[in-house]
Amino acid sequence: MGGYFRLQVSLLLVLVFVTSVCLAQTDRPAFTPHPVTDSITMLEPSDTNGNVGVFAGDEAVLLIDSHFERNVEALINEVSKITELPISFLVNTHIHPDHTGGNAVLAEKYGVTLVAHDSVRLRMLEELRIPRRGGITFPQPAASARQVITFSDALSFHLNGEEVRVFLAPPAHTDGDSFVHFKHSDVLHLGDVFRTNMYPIVDKANGGSFLGMIAAIELAIDIAGPETKVIPGHGEEVSDLKGLTEVHSMLVLLRNRVQTAIDEGLSLAEIGERNLSEDLDARWGGVPSWTFADLLPIIDAELRENTE
Numbered sequence: 273m274g275g276y277f278r279l280q281v282s283l284l285l286v287l288v289f290v291t292s293v294c295l296a297q298t299d300r301p302a303f304t305p306h307p308v309t310d311s312i313t314m315l316e317p318s319d320t321n322g323n324v325g326v327f328a329g330d331e332a333v334l335l336i337d338s339h340f341e342r343n344v345e346a347l348i349n350e351v352s353k354i355t356e357l358p359i360s361f362l363v364n365t366h367i368h369p370d371h372t373g374g375n376a377v378l379a380e381k382y383g384v385t386l387v388a389h390d391s392v393r394l395r396m397l398e399e400l401r402i403p404r405r406g407g408i409t410f411p412q413p414a415a416s417a418r419q420v421i422t423f424s425d426a427l428s429f430h431l432n433g434e435e436v437r438v439f440l441a442p443p444a445h446t447d448g449d450s451f452v453h454f455k456h457s458d459v460l461h462l463g464d465v466f467r468t469n470m471y472p473i474v475d476k477a478n479g480g481s482f483l484g485m486i487a488a489i490e491l492a493i494d495i496a497g498p499e500t501k502v503i504p505g506h507g508e509e510v511s512d513l514k515g516l517t518e519v520h521s522m523l524v525l526l527r528n529r530v531q532t533a534i535d536e537g538l539s540l541a542e543i544g545e546r547n548l549s550e551d552l553d554a555r556w557g558g559v560p561s562w563t564f565a566d567l568l569p570i571i572d573a574e575l576r577e578n579t580e
């Protein structure tokens with residue numbers, strides 16, 4: 273009888289544990305705020321999609337990226353915990369739907385002015401595509417999701433005693449990647465050019481470039497100082513110059529290894545058999561929808577193009 277009772281109690285404990293784990297998962301807020309400075313916050317989504325930047329001072333509120341449409345009300349709710357002011361502006365760092373999905377609701381329902389590089393708006397005029405799992409398409413965004421202000425090179429906001437410089441980076445993740453530089457606050461938001469949790473996604477269909485990715489990270493390293501805080505497009509923590517140099521070293525290592533193999537006369541298939549990323553996969557290769565196997569053909573093609 274005692275054994276039966278203990279079994280019952282054990283089962284009950286297991287049930288309580290499993291239930292609490294499930295509840296913990298479903299109860300997790302859609303966004304976790306990471307304060308960057310007094311006026312800048314990174315909102316990290318629980319689904320690991322694009323991080324949102326919030327710049328809120330006594331004059332106006334500017335958002336960087338709008339996540340997916342399904343989370344836009346949760347996003348606005350999170351912003352309302354930071355500031356009582358309405359959101360005035362949204363900057364999209366690039367075209368992908370986890371960075372632009374909330375655009376239409378923000379513009380239509382909340383009167384937010386949408387801003388991005390010319391290329392981003394052009395790509396809003398057709399169905400969207402992301403490169404993961406061999407390519408996934410999304411319906412063309414509504415007309416109200418399109419940016420009303422676009423720029424070809426750079427644009428500045430003068431808000432809350434700050435100059436917020438938004439400028440086109442070299443083609444890297446896509447061909448319309450914007451960096452956002454808060455000059456006074458010494459903060460950079462680099463969109464998906466900078467990921468701290470996985471190999472870089474180079475979206476060739478949207479104009480991305482692996483070698484451009486190295487150039488773009490080098491540009492960010494040039495801008496950043498030892499105190500600069502850097503918001504990654506994806507990643508759980510606010511990063512810095514050290515985080516940038518860590519990514520840069522990984523990119524350069526991969527470039528050099530693939531170039532050496534090409535110089536030896538190996539084909540892409542033969543390079544694939546060499547496991548060139550073996551020592552890097554534990555740190556960067558944990559996301560099954562985009563691994564070194566997805567990146568290698570892109571690096572290989574760009575380097576062969578350069579060699580010819």
Ligand SMILES: [Zn+2]
Pocket residue numbers: 366368371445464
């Ligand atoms: Zn992206």
